[in-house]
Amino acid sequence: MMAHGRNGAAAPILRSSVMQYNRPGPRTPSDAPNEHPDTRLVRAGRPVAKYTGVVNPPLIRGSTVLQPDTATRRREGKRWLEQSLTYGLNGSETHFALENAIAEIEGGTHCQIVSSGLAACTVPLLGYLSAGDHLLVPDMVYGPTRDFCEGLLKQFGIETTFYTATATAHELAPLFRPETRVLFLESPGSHTFEVQDVAALCALAHQHGAVTMLDNTWGIRHFQPFQHGIDLSIQALTKYVGGHSDLLLGSITVNDEAHWRRVRSTAGMLGQYASPDDCWLALRGLRTMAVRMNHQMQSALHIATFLSERPEIQRVLYPALPGDPGYEMWKRDFTGAPSLFGVEFKSSFTTEQSDRFIDSLSIFGLGASWGGYESLIMPTYGTIHRSHDIPLEGPTVRIHIGLEDPQDLIADLTRALDAMQR
Numbered sequence: 148m149m150a151h152g153r154n155g156a157a158a159p160i161l162r163s164s165v166m167q168y169n170r171p172g173p174r175t176p177s178d179a180p181n182e183h184p185d186t187r188l189v190r191a192g193r194p195v196a197k198y199t200g201v202v203n204p205p206l207i208r209g210s211t212v213l214q215p216d217t218a219t220r221r222r223e224g225k226r227w228l229e230q231s232l233t234y235g236l237n238g239s240e241t242h243f244a245l246e247n248a249i250a251e252i253e254g255g256t257h258c259q260i261v262s263s264g265l266a267a268c269t270v271p272l273l274g275y276l277s278a279g280d281h282l283l284v285p286d287m288v289y290g291p292t293r294d295f296c297e298g299l300l301k302q303f304g305i306e307t308t309f310y311t312a313t314a315t316a317h318e319l320a321p322l323f324r325p326e327t328r329v330l331f332l333e334s335p336g337s338h339t340f341e342v343q344d345v346a347a348l349c350a351l352a353h354q355h356g357a358v359t360m361l362d363n364t365w366g367i368r369h370f371q372p373f374q375h376g377i378d379l380s381i382q383a384l385t386k387y388v389g390g391h392s393d394l395l396l397g398s399i400t401v402n403d404e405a406h407w408r409r410v411r412s413t414a415g416m417l418g419q420y421a422s423p424d425d426c427w428l429a430l431r432g433l434r435t436m437a438v439r440m441n442h443q444m445q446s447a448l449h450i451a452t453f454l455s456e457r458p459e460i461q462r463v464l465y466p467a468l469p470g471d472p473g474y475e476m477w478k479r480d481f482t483g484a485p486s487l488f489g490v491e492f493k494s495s496f497t498t499e500q501s502d503r504f505i506d507s508l509s510i511f512g513l514g515a516s517w518g519g520y521e522s523l524i525m526p527t528y529g530t531i532h533r534s535h536d537i538p539l540e541g542p543t544v545r546i547h548i549g550l551e552d553p554q555d556l557i558a559d560l561t562r563a564l565d566a567m568q569r
């Protein structure tokens with residue numbers, strides 16, 4: 148281990164109560180093709196035998212990695228595409244464990260961990276686009292991704308066309324140009340939750356020689372990007388993987404060597420790094436993600452149904468809810484859903500009343516992000532920027548359902564809806 152000898156500057160921190168012996172080293176999905184995905188969430192990225200039997204991979208902090216001799220240093224320096232311990236920026240065993248786990252869950256071959264979910268969106272765009280190029284981005288893309296396209300990419304001479312959230316392949320086809328290099332997707336989209344026909348759009352993009360990138364944050368655990376023609380799958384691990392609202396991380400997963408080379412080298416050139424402490428926490432979050440998500444989805448369906456039946460509410464925007472415009476496509480492509488949805492009030496309500504509703508809640512926290520164990524609410528009216536029309540008339544909010552008792556959450560919402568009327 149690194150604590151001994153010259154090969155390493157920092158001692159790993161091994162935290163474990165259980166010592167587990169006799170388990171194999173790193174595994175890939177092909178090692179256990181019939182394993183349920185939830186079993187993989189527990190087993191992925193745990194080369195137990197490597198770490199004297201402790202259950203969790205070690206937390207390794209370190210910038211300098213000492214080498215035994217110059218020949219090793221030269222040899223290791225060339226291995227930047229692999230998981231080689233050469234310098235802190237290239238990652239440590241803690242990063243590699245998380246990368247292996249996420250690659251396995253997303254169904255890819257390689258994964259690059261980056262500093263945030265937003266970085267996981269911007270790094271590949273920078274890596275694949277040059278001055279004069281064009282890209283297609285869905286209108287309901289995560290706001291900061293839109294800002295990046297309209298900001299830095301525009302500054303670098305790269306032009307973005309925002310296509311409608313529900314565009315079919317037929318409608319999207321005329322938007323491709325000879326210089327269109329990237330089709331970006333996010334399904335369902337931020338705030339309005341439209342579901343995209345990912346397979347059809349990717350097939351079209353590939354006919355035009357474009358690379359397909361999907362922000363798959365909403366689809367973690369429930370959408371297999373590479374089975375639908377995605378080339379790069381993006382995750383904000385900040386959300387359910389972290390699961391406890393105390394870390395920021397992103398991942399870019401690929402299933403092809405050429406894409407891996409491009410993604411890995413771009414992240415390296417940009418000096419992308421993630422804290423090993425955050426990676427360690429994300430690995431811990433991963434182990435309980437299935438039970439958290441199952442519980443939260445059941446609560447979310449229950450509460451979304453309750454809200455959709457309230458007279459104040461025009462519409463609940465949640466593809467997992469029967470009757471949602473995206474429901475059929477969601478049922479076809481996804482195996483489940485996170486507990487995140489939008490709510491549109493009837494247009495007779497003012498934004499002041501919607502604010503009063505939010506301010507009257509006592510269990511729901513008012514704050515950004517989602518995927519943690521606690522319920523959150525955010526006003527979204529005034530923050531939904533679109534190039535095309537959006538079919539929303541009343542004030543809107545976004546709700547994330549946590550692990551609190553659903554009846555307590557419904558009581559909280561009922562009180563706030565009553566307060567809103569006054």
Ligand SMILES: *Cc1c(COP(=O)(O)O)cnc(C)c1O
Pocket residue numbers: 263264265266268289333337362364365383384385395396397516
């Ligand atoms: C939260 C989020 C991100 C950004 O993640 P951060 O870790 O907060 O930077 C990107 N895409 C989607 C869809 C998100 O919900």
